Amino acid sequence: MAPSAISTIINNSSTSDASNTNATKPTTPILPLEAGLLKKFEAPLADVPGIARAFEVIYHSLALTASNQFLPTPIRALPTGEEKGRFLALDLGGTNLRVAVVRLYGGDGLKVCTQRSWSIPEHFKSGAAEVLFRWVADRIGDVVGEYLGDVGSEERERILSEGMELGITFSFPMEQTTHDSALLMPMGKGFTFTTTNDLSSLLKMAYDDLLSTTTPAHPLPKLDIVSITNDSISTLLSAAYLHHSTENTRAAAGIIAGTGTNATCLCPVSKLPASKQPTSGPSTGAILVNTEWSIRGTAPPLKPYTTTWDVQLDLENEKPGFQPFEEMVGGRYLGELVRLVCLDLFSNVPKSQLPEKMKLRYGLDTRLCSAVEASVNDDEALSLLQDYFDPDTSSTSSTATATTTTTGEDPEGWKWDPPSAASFRRISTAVSTRAAALVAAATIGVLGVNDELKRHAEKEVLVCYTGTVLEKYPTFRERCEGFMMEVVERWVVEGRIPPAPSGKRRAVRLAEAKDGGIVGAAVLAGMVKEGRT
Ligand code: BGC
Numbered sequence: 001m002a003p004s005a006i007s008t009i010i011n012n013s014s015t016s017d018a019s020n021t022n023a024t025k026p027t028t029p030i031l032p033l034e035a036g037l038l039k040k041f042e043a044p045l046a047d048v049p050g051i052a053r054a055f056e057v058i059y060h061s062l063a064l065t066a067s068n069q070f071l072p073t074p075i076r077a078l079p080t081g082e083e084k085g086r087f088l089a090l091d092l093g094g095t096n097l098r099v100a101v102v103r104l105y106g107g108d109g110l111k112v113c114t115q116r117s118w119s120i121p122e123h124f125k126s127g128a129a130e131v132l133f134r135w136v137a138d139r140i141g142d143v144v145g146e147y148l149g150d151v152g153s154e155e156r157e158r159i160l161s162e163g164m165e166l167g168i169t170f171s172f173p174m175e176q177t178t179h180d181s182a183l184l185m186p187m188g189k190g191f192t193f194t195t196t197n198d199l200s201s202l203l204k205m206a207y208d209d210l211l212s213t214t215t216p217a218h219p220l221p222k223l224d225i226v227s228i229t230n231d232s233i234s235t236l237l238s239a240a241y242l243h244h245s246t247e248n249t250r251a252a253a254g255i256i257a258g259t260g261t262n263a264t265c266l267c268p269v270s271k272l273p274a275s276k277q278p279t280s281g282p283s284t285g286a287i288l289v290n291t292e293w294s295i296r297g298t299a300p301p302l303k304p305y306t307t308t309w310d311v312q313l314d315l316e317n318e319k320p321g322f323q324p325f326e327e328m329v330g331g332r333y334l335g336e337l338v339r340l341v342c343l344d345l346f347s348n349v350p351k352s353q354l355p356e357k358m359k360l361r362y363g364l365d366t367r368l369c370s371a372v373e374a375s376v377n378d379d380e381a382l383s384l385l386q387d388y389f390d391p392d393t394s395s396t397s398s399t400a401t402a403t404t405t406t407t408g409e410d411p412e413g414w415k416w417d418p419p420s421a422a423s424f425r426r427i428s429t430a431v432s433t434r435a436a437a438l439v440a441a442a443t444i445g446v447l448g449v450n451d452e453l454k455r456h457a458e459k460e461v462l463v464c465y466t467g468t469v470l471e472k473y474p475t476f477r478e479r480c481e482g483f484m485m486e487v488v489e490r491w492v493v494e495g496r497i498p499p500a501p502s503g504k505r506r507a508v509r510l511a512e513a514k515d516g517g518i519v520g521a522a523v524l525a526g527m528v529k530e531g532r533t
Contacts, residue, residue, distance in 0.1 A: 034423050037341055041430035044305040048437050048483050049490040054301035055445025062297045063271050063449055068186075069295050070267070070449075072276040073233060074179055075288040075524070075533050078240040078251065078266070082106045083526030088223070090140065091169040091517030093231065094189035094259035094332065095119060097136060099143040100515075102167075102522035109242065110522070112515055114147045126192040129184065129202055137206035140166075141220055148221075163222035167525030169517040170199060171231040171260060173292050177279075179528045182228040188294070188323045189260050189332055200225050226525040230290040231466070232256050232264040234520020239464030239513035241523045250459045252452045254513070257439050257476070258467025259332045261325065263291045263446045271449060286450065293442055294326035301445075302328065302438070309340040316361060325442065329435040331469045335366035337431050338424070345423060346414070353414040355389035366469075369428040372421075374474040382421035389416065435469070436476050440483035444491075444508070453488065453508075457498040460507040466516035477510055484508045 030038070044051055063070040084106045091098040100115035118139055124132040144164065148156050172191070174182035181200045187193060207223055214220050229237075236254025243251065253265040266286040269277045278287060302324055313336055314320050314327055327333045339358060346354060357363035368388050375381040416424075443463055447453050452461060463484075470477050488506050491497045500506045513520070527533045 030423075030426070034345055034426070037345060038426060038430045040307045041427075041434045044434055044441075045437055048441050049487045051301055051305075051438070052441040052444040052448075052487045052491075055298075055442045056448030058298060058300055059291065059293070059445050059449045060271070062291075063267060063276075063289070064273055066295075066297045068173060069292045069297050070272070070276070071173060071175065071230075071290040071292060072272065072278070073176055073229065073288045073290060074278070075229070075233065075237075075527075076278070076281065076285055077527075077533060079237055079523050079527050080532060081241055083241065083523060083530055083532070085165070085522075085526050085529060087226070087522040087525040088140070088144065088164045088166045089169070089518045089521035089525070090136070090166060091171075091231065091234070091521060092136065093120075093171040093517065094191070097139055098518050099140055100518045101143070101147050102519060104241075104522060104526045110519060112518060114143055114150065115515075115518065116143050116146075122190075125190050129193045129197055130206065132193075133202040133206040134209060137203065137210045140207065140223070141210050141214075144220055145218060159221050160219055161221075163224055165224050165226045165525055165529070167226055167521035167523075168199070168203070168228040169231050169234040169521040170228060171256075171262075171517070173290065173295070174199065174228070174230065176228070179227040179229075179524070179533065180225050186319070186322070188319060188326060189330075190318055192318055199228055227521070227528045229520070229524050230262065230264070231517050231520075232262040232290060233288055234518075234524065235466045235513045235516035236264050236288070236464050236520070237523045237527075238516045238519035239462070239511060241519070242513075243462070243511065248459055249462050249509075250452075250456055251462045251464055251511070252450075253443065253446055253461075253463045254516070255439070255443055255446075255463055255465050255470075256467040257329060257331070257435075257465065257469040257480075258471075260323070260330050261294050261439065261467070261469075263293045263443065264288055265291070265446050265450050265452065267450050291446055293446065294323040294330070296321055296324065298442075299324045301441075305434070305438075309337055309344075312340055313337060325438070329439050329469070331366045331467070331473075333366075334431055334435060334469070335364040335369050336362050338369050338428050339364035341427050341431070342424065345427065346420075349414045357389050366473075369432065370473045372425050373428055373432065375425070378418050378422045378425070381425050382416055382418055385416045385421050385424060432473060432476060433479055436479035437483045439470075440480045441487065443480075444484055444487045447508070453491070453497040453506075457506060458501050458504075460509055462509055462511045464511050464513040464516070466513050470510070471512065481508075481510050484510075 083104050086103045089100050089102045096117050096119050098115065098117045101113045103111045124135055172187040173185040175185055176182045181198055184197050184199055211220055232254045235256060240251045253263060255263045267289040268286045310328060313333060371384050372381045375384055488508050492499045492506055
């Protein structure tokens with residue numbers, strides 16, 4: 001995609017909506033200051049295939065050398081789709097905890113029952129991991145209690161005497177050699193636990209603690225932790241369970257773009273050093289790896305495109321240097337990047353006149369960027385910005401009068417106006433488009449590690465995904481898929497990968513794995529119980 005891609009995207013998205021009248025006519029000319037800022041984010045769009053190649057090279061090397069990336073798992077196969085059973089499933093992410101009961105019906109799909117979700121209170125993210133896990137155990141108790149209330153008395157008695165089997169999805173790096181235990185590794189997304197504990201023991205201890213406080217009127221069953229895995233892996237397993245590879249498609253990778261970002265693929269053991277290869281079972285074949293594609297080692301391909309705002313965001317992060325890629329694409333950071341760029345755009349405005357949230361670290365929620373990008377015109381964008389930054393004094397009327405421009409000083413104070421709202425929308429689009437391009441390039445890079453694109457030229461490659469950025473951010477998925485196709489087409493022309501037979505187009509598509517964390521946790525538990533991992 002050429003460097004003018006961002007303006008193309010803005011124009012295309014607006015022309016596709018007849019009501020988007022303001023967005024189709026440029027409301028104000030883009031001032032040189034803003035044009036300069038936008039250009040920094042457009043830079044990678046000029047060479048997405050080259051970035052994908054750089055990712056591929058670095059991922060090959062990280063698979064061989066990194067101790068904290070391309071982490072091996074004990075999983076050697078994708079589900080057959082025949083797995084059956086009823087499992088308690090837990091998905092502990094960077095922002096939310098979800099607990100549910102999942103029924104797998106083999107060839108007949110699955111059902112998610114009694115699903116509940118909570119946002120994780122900020123204060124549990126630092127300090128002792130035990131405190132977070134006690135809260136998690138309590139939430140498990142809530143869901144199990146509710147489920148017991150919903151089932152018939154016979155089923156209830158059976159569960160209380162036999163216990164429940166639990167599958168866990170954990171959205172952080174882990175060291176794992178068996179399905180039912182996992183050693184926590186350093187975590188991102190604002191989590192600052194320092195201890196390296198076994199997740200399984202932490203949860204068991206917390207749940208046993210809860211069991212010791214139950215009363216005969218509200219009993220809870222014992223839990224058997226069957227499996228633990230990363231959310232990228234759950235995503236791939238859940239999608240593969242529901243949509244097997246067919247004659248025409250192949251589920252080849254799982255990616256996450258939500259609060260954080262990550263990917264998994266089946267990696268031939270020959271691409272891994274002896275220390276990452278399975279110690280038992282056949283020494284050939286492939287295993288699922290948790291790439292942790294955002295951690296430090298991934299930095300080299302990003303270096304040429306790292307802006308001063310990326311550097312600032314990183315320096316102010318809880319763990320500078322830990323996840324440079326995530327800081328450019330993760331939902332936790334997109335809003336913060338936009339805020340930092342806006343501070344430069346509005347540098348002529350006295351700081352005291354800027355809205356408080358604009359001056360606060362993480363004061364600009366990524367959801368606002370998403371809403372502004374989805375807004376039908378600049379007036380709606382303006383109302384959203386006024387409501388968010390200045391709810392007490394904002395007028396939600398689209399005729400709100402501007403008191404200044406983005407660079408003007410005004411004795412009455414600075415206020416959002418149509419030109420500044422339009423600038424905000426362009427900056428937000430630039431930041432999210434760069435993110436979509438980088439996720440696309442990294443995805444193709446991961447597919448290079450297992451030679452996925454060199455084989456199966458006749459099949460459409462499916463990259464299964466979850467995460468709020470891919471699921472909810474307007475047109476992020478489409479932008480990402482567009483960049484992936486651009487890379488694939490270029491690589492076919494360059495002879496790096498074979499063309500599809502009979503003149504068909506080679507395709508890599510994104511496929512949503514709905515509730516991937518929860519469903520994948522249960523699917524893996526089912527695979528383990530049936531001895532098919
Ligand atoms: C974590 C990964 C996780 C990803 C998406 C990253 O911060 O390190 O383990 O898969 O976020 O949730």
